Amino acid sequence: MRFKAILNNPVGLHTELGQTMEKLGPVCIASFATDKLRFITYQDNVVGTQAWTDLAATCLFSDYRIESQHHNEINFFFKIPDLLHITKDLSEITRIQVGLKRRGDQNIILFRWTGVNFVGSKSMEQKELPIELVRRDRLELIKEPVTIRTPETYILLPPLISLKPASEQFKKLSKYITIAANMNGELRIEVESAYAVCSAQFDNLNNPSLSGHDPTGDPTEFSHVRIKSEDFLNFLSCTYLEPDDVICNIANETQIVFLVYLNLDMYQNEDAPIRSMNMNPNRCQLTCHLPIYFD
Template sequence: MQVIDRLQKKCIIQFKPEVIRIICLGDANETGIQVWSEIKVSTLFNDYRIQSNADNIISMNIASASLLHALQGIQNALATSGTGSGLGGEEVLMKLAKKNDQALLSFALTTPTRTGRSQSLTYDVRIEVLRPLDITKINEPLCPEPDTLILLPSLPTLRSPVERLRALSSTLVVRANVGPPTKLLLEVAGDENEVRVKVEFGVKFVQTNRQGDEDEDEEAEEKDKEKLYTVPISAKSFVKFLNCHIVNGQVIAAICHRHCLILYFYIGSTGPDAGGVLTFYIPSMVDDGPI
């Protein structure tokens, strides 16, 4: 939620029997970034039950800052309860509730005090429950198969040079090849193309499909290993993404030539064993310069 809160004031959370989805739509923020996240239920919950008339799926609009505030309050309470991390027996119960006809996502926490007594804390976050019909109108972006997939350098490493490039131009051109050797180029052109600046990183090509499963991609063998696949994007959007480095984990970047940049932010390991993945879509910008 720290990541989501930095991108958008509101998000959609969808609780399903096996996974939880967090969605941010591009038309709701100035950077145009869309987020489609899927997190395994087992990553977040020990005991999970869901039931609804809509195939046991519940979807809601929620203010990112309000949910983050509740979660941080719970985290602080656990840290000061005497047992620390929340693994010593405390239980946090999250449930869908209603008070005064207002739908809520309610969190209840019981922790021991220093005197040995128990104290209860409750955080209520206002939500808007969405109808199944509302959800059918929301679709994940349709993108072509990526032309190249690379493992990005650490986000803090990228942030400083990208912020400098952003000062020169609002459009950042991202290029990468298949390799080997595989390289990532970040390039901008100053006003009237009088100055062009680029930063180059040596990176690793990733042979995975879009779902993160191992894939013996025969087409990769047939591609021109030196060709640079390119997408011009909003520099502001990329900086916004890089400011989300508070989540530890690897980021895989997929370049769909002249179409979009897709960023897969894995929770835990990559591939089928990952606890979840936050998928960021940054659309291509119209670029009149040479690509």
């Protein structure tokens, strides 16, 4: 089993992915294949937010090589705070070598780079990320929540940072909020407490096309779900990602799924391979499932 690469996007890994994943859960499962990476925030036997992030290996790495007896795929657990501790000081570092190693009984991802001290002397520095390898048969038990049915509503959200002020205030009023939207470009965040009923309305939003679905109902009719205020605020931490688009899919009183699309290529450092200006950037997709609750 082998993995080695050059990390050419420490900012994307730390600020964009790591800090966002930390808001969604303390432990992450990484699945590295020959050309794709997947990061999963998931906890066994816990009802809560689940996030599945898929991206091309070239979004983070160059000189990427991986080998294993299981279709050249390596899966492992790691603690997100451990990763953030390593990557927080790497934003200005180039030529960061990463690889799978073993220290005694502990598997690690080793980060190595050339550092320069205050008098200009160079030395090799390194940090270790402890990991726990995950067998393929165990990983197969961790399934992304299925789409129960085709959502009645799918709407392009306004910038996530514009949703945070009202959501933070609503959290003070109630443990739960209601997210409602329709196919007429309207989004509503509502909260009801013993003392007040409050709502924030967003209009003139876009309803993107959804493959294989042609809406036939009344476009002004709202679909809604009830979720935890804290879960929604944690999701809004995706502002770290500076996403290109965020689509909210709602199956009325059944399911809510957020699709977050972003471009990590813009954070790559000078070690990244030269890209043609005519090439489309590698788009990363984060799929976030929030549990719903009933009165």
